[in-house]
Amino acid sequence: MIRIAIPNKGRLHDPTVTLLKEAGLPVLEGGTRKLFAKTTDPEITYLFARAADIPEYIQDGAADVGITGLDLIDETGSDVEILLDLKFGGAKLVLAVPEDSSISSAKQLEGMRVATEFPNITAKYFKNLGVNIEVIKVSGACEMTPHVGIADAIVDISSSGTTLVTNHLKMIEEVFTSSVYLIANKKTLENNGKIEQIQTAVESVLRAKGKRYLMMNVPADSLEVVKKVLPGMGGPTVMKVESDDSTLAVHAVVDAGSIFATVGELKKAGAKDILVVPIERMMP
Numbered sequence: 225m226i227r228i229a230i231p232n233k234g235r236l237h238d239p240t241v242t243l244l245k246e247a248g249l250p251v252l253e254g255g256t257r258k259l260f261a262k263t264t265d266p267e268i269t270y271l272f273a274r275a276a277d278i279p280e281y282i283q284d285g286a287a288d289v290g291i292t293g294l295d296l297i298d299e300t301g302s303d304v305e306i307l308l309d310l311k312f313g314g315a316k317l318v319l320a321v322p323e324d325s326s327i328s329s330a331k332q333l334e335g336m337r338v339a340t341e342f343p344n345i346t347a348k349y350f351k352n353l354g355v356n357i358e359v360i361k362v363s364g365a366c367e368m369t370p371h372v373g374i375a376d377a378i379v380d381i382s383s384s385g386t387t388l389v390t391n392h393l394k395m396i397e398e399v400f401t402s403s404v405y406l407i408a409n410k411k412t413l414e415n416n417g418k419i420e421q422i423q424t425a426v427e428s429v430l431r432a433k434g435k436r437y438l439m440m441n442v443p444a445d446s447l448e449v450v451k452k453v454l455p456g457m458g459g460p461t462v463m464k465v466e467s468d469d470s471t472l473a474v475h476a477v478v479d480a481g482s483i484f485a486t487v488g489e490l491k492k493a494g495a496k497d498i499l500v501v502p503i504e505r506m507m508p
């Protein structure tokens with residue numbers, strides 16, 4: 225049996241559940257108040273946990289696989305296997321000071337106080353710089369601390385930057401770049417092939433997100449020009465169209481980012497009836 229720990233609430237819950245569904249491992253009978261949920265594979269169960277607790281659950285074997293933020297993994301110093309960047313939940317830990325402060329670099333904070341929800345990452349950052357500071361650990365509303373004399377600077381999560389601006393703070397350094405990762409217990413990973421299957425399934429969803437499936441009809445004498453337009457992945461699949469010897473059906477996988485330009489060029493090359501279709505999963 226493999227237990228996968230996923231965030232029970234907060235901003236990481238919904239995208240995690242969506243990704244698992246796309247990977248063919250939907251959270252069944254889910255509900256934020258429940259501790260456990262099943263999926264379609266009888267050998268896999270979900271455990272709902274706080275995002276911040278997941279790294280330690282994985283390290284200690286309370287769960288075998290986990291999905292949570294890299295910042296939380298690093299902060300807890302958990303000894304886990306980092307398998308895959310899931311490319312969502314992106315945020316930065318930034319060093320910020322009041323907007324009217326004359327401080328413009330981390331080095332100028334020698335001997336001062338820095339408030340944060342991430343004391344270990346913060347201490348490590350300043351230690352690497354050779355700057356002595358006092359870390360003040362808070363568990364929320366960090367942005368307020370420089371304005372009430374508790375700290376001279378903060379290290380806090382920023383994504384859009386709105387919270388910093390609203391609280392009259394300015395970023396002076398980037399301390400840590402985070403996104404959400406798939407992690408695993410080191411022992412289970414060695415002994416149980418199921419984790420690799422889970423990783424492959426999730427990876428196949430991520431790979432497919434950047435691709436589109438193109439289908440089109442091509443006059444036989446335009447095939448060579450059309451093939452030149454279609455960037456590889458082993459080249460397009462070319463099929464005969466029944467009852468029409470002069471037309472071929474051409475299928476190809478292309479980068480989603482280049483779809484606009486590619487379709488334009490295909491038209492020019494003589495392709496017709498072009499269909500652009502999303503791909504659910506892609507295995508190499």
Ligand SMILES: Nc1ncnc2c1ncn2[C@@H]1O[C@H](COP(=O)(O)OP(=O)(O)OP(=O)(O)O)[C@@H](O)[C@H]1O
Pocket residue numbers: 231233234235236275276292293294295296313314315381382383384402403
């Ligand atoms: N704008 C953001 N603010 C806070 N955390 C973010 C943001 N964007 C991404 N994250 C990531 O989300 C994770 C924190 O999720 P968590 O569920 O603990 O907090 P939350 O969504 O703010 O919920 P809570 O209401 O419990 O604070 C971290 O890994 C963090 O990097």
Ligand SMILES: O=P(O)(O)OC[C@H]1O[C@H](OP(=O)(O)OP(=O)(O)O)[C@H](O)[C@@H]1O
Pocket residue numbers: 364365380381382383384385386387388
């Ligand atoms: O750069 P921004 O897009 O403004 O996002 C960053 C803010 O969002 C988070 O707070 P959250 O909304 O989770 O509230 P919390 O402090 O109660 O967790 C985080 O702690 C920052 O304060």
Ligand SMILES: [Mg+2]
Pocket residue numbers: none
């Ligand atoms: Mg929060």
